[in-house]
Amino acid sequence: MISKKMENMVANSSAIRAMFEEGNRLAKLYGAENVYDFSLGNPNVPAPDAVKKAILDILEEEDPVALHGYTNSNAGYEDVRQAVADSLNDRFGTAFSAHNITMTVGAAGGLNVILKALLNPGDEVITFAPYFGEYRSYVNNYDGVLIAVSPNTVDFQPKLDEFEEKITPKTRAVIVNTPNNPTGVVYSEETILKIAAILEKKQKEYQTDIYLISDEPYRELAYDGVEVPYLTKYYANTIVGYSYSKSLSLPGERIGYLVIPDEAADSENLIAAANVANRILGFVNAPTLQQKIVKACLNEKTDISYYNRNRETLYQGLKESGYTCIKPEGAFYLFVKSPVEDEKAFVQAAKKYNILVVPGSSFGCPGYVRIAYCVAYETIVNALPKFALLAEEYK
């Protein structure tokens, strides 16, 4: 008998994963080139050549005992953390040092670490629908309660009035994700300033510390010259979670980091707690070879032109077929309005054309579907006529 908490989890196991496995099944039946699998955010731009070069250099130069051994600190190699801090300071004018950086097993590992460090049972964590469904699982791991602000389907910027109303004395943290999965929106500086102002006001009112957790694996995937603000500069109690999954196309390798600035309330304790949580949750330390790889590749620019061409092609094509969708400025997702209210029925209909997309209900936003365009360009070109045929069914 499995634990009660896991019973629910297993029963409602990720719709995204199920779709991905469905895609593999259809590919075996019809051939991969005849399946248009837009379901999983698995980057298909290869890791830059610098990654392979880094691995070869590291194998040549590093002593294997040091390379593959436990790191001195559970937070990771000090030189790697210093290099990450220096890089952030160069880019954003921040003032971090190695001390503020904890290397983590991807962003998912980092979120688990910081939530374990922060949450007491019953603590509330606010996020904005549509949101990455795993946030609910991560918060539930530590007996917190996820409170979702309802989606603003006009432009998918956060509904700030509802946000303010939903903050209570039990609100421990707010998770934002910009550029956003599943909508692709980037929060403007104006939005960030307003969120910060609301939080400052509520902290004073309730005499609590409310941490703003910025989950930013898509930071480097921003188009049209859009700037992605660095949130620690707007609000002191900000914690940043980052990952190289999308920026260096290393999602399977599990490497990212947390930033806990000195300015955050109780930062010394928080940093110590993150260190211990990293260890006792079983991560122990972020994979050592990967830490060294990211240090070597810190200045690699993500080649976003590939995703951008997909974005433009897909967006234009869907608009021409009459679909409703905002043009996303970041990440690699389109969030498209379903022609029928029950988007799960639309998802089923799409399968007839070997098109796989994810229902918006998985992100707390029914009536929409998520289309991940981290796929081959040809997949998009070949899928568009099918999307057109699918649209015809609803006219």
Add this chain to the structure above:
Amino acid sequence: MISKKMENMVANSSAIRAMFEEGNRLAKLYGAENVYDFSLGNPNVPAPDAVKKAILDILEEEDPVALHGYTNSNAGYEDVRQAVADSLNDRFGTAFSAHNITMTVGAAGGLNVILKALLNPGDEVITFAPYFGEYRSYVNNYDGVLIAVSPNTVDFQPKLDEFEEKITPKTRAVIVNTPNNPTGVVYSEETILKIAAILEKKQKEYQTDIYLISDEPYRELAYDGVEVPYLTKYYANTIVGYSYSKSLSLPGERIGYLVIPDEAADSENLIAAANVANRILGFVNAPTLQQKIVKACLNEKTDISYYNRNRETLYQGLKESGYTCIKPEGAFYLFVKSPVEDEKAFVQAAKKYNILVVPGSSFGCPGYVRIAYCVAYETIVNALPKFALLAEEYK
């Protein structure tokens, strides 16, 4: 403010880690060659050449998108899991398939995954002192209660009468670790049969399923031709946790696996729950490059001759100086009786000679200290005269 559960953790942060950091400090002051740091189980036998060769081959042959991308299943690559299953079947006459294998972020990740899958708040988990202190943290993560059977200081085999008495209707699992950290003992087949018989009896009496979790990162480190029984063959409700940290000297890379046999009660649900727990705890999947490395290196024999020479030299030397200690058959630890009841005072005294060892209280066994002999042979040779001088203080 950090969470209440973490407050305790941070306050009592690992004595092992603190000692390791002390070792680095002394090394900076006195030179590493003049510090005898026996505190951390960080393998100093390098990873076999086959690991480097495997990485080079993989980089040449594999498509980077497949290599560094998320795996299809959170349990890991199917071919890797099948290869692990085949290897176990060859070695132990078991009948596992890919289905029964979940690749994990080290053994620590695997233990967290299986405990999350199993434990309801208040469930009891029994282990045998002396035990790896992290078991308490892992069980606490899921609001279980760790119950320790008191140590048998004659030969450190488990006290079976006390074990039987400590099993209650709330007992969900038993964790065994053989070869053992910190004592180095290997449980005999006779011991295993008795443990299994007790568990079968109690399962019937209470009408519960009690899972035997075999934590075996030290399986390959067994000396004098001692055999390490494979526990699934003795008890149906056995789950095995393994790691390549010690066998391939890859502790920093975070790679291991869980075995959940078909014979285990509710195995289908347990396997599904482990899969989901692997994802939602933030591991997502075990690091992909490492999965491929272990597949390529499955037939590598761990070179234990290095550790064995250290074992013999240290054991003989300490005995000659009058220390009391059983001769360990496995792992890379000696568990030595402190000349004074308060072993922490002995640990402090040892520091005067730049000797670093870990107090047995960290393992639930005061009055003893753990000496990790995964160090350079010269370290042992140079430390023995210091151990002799230290022993003189107590005569």
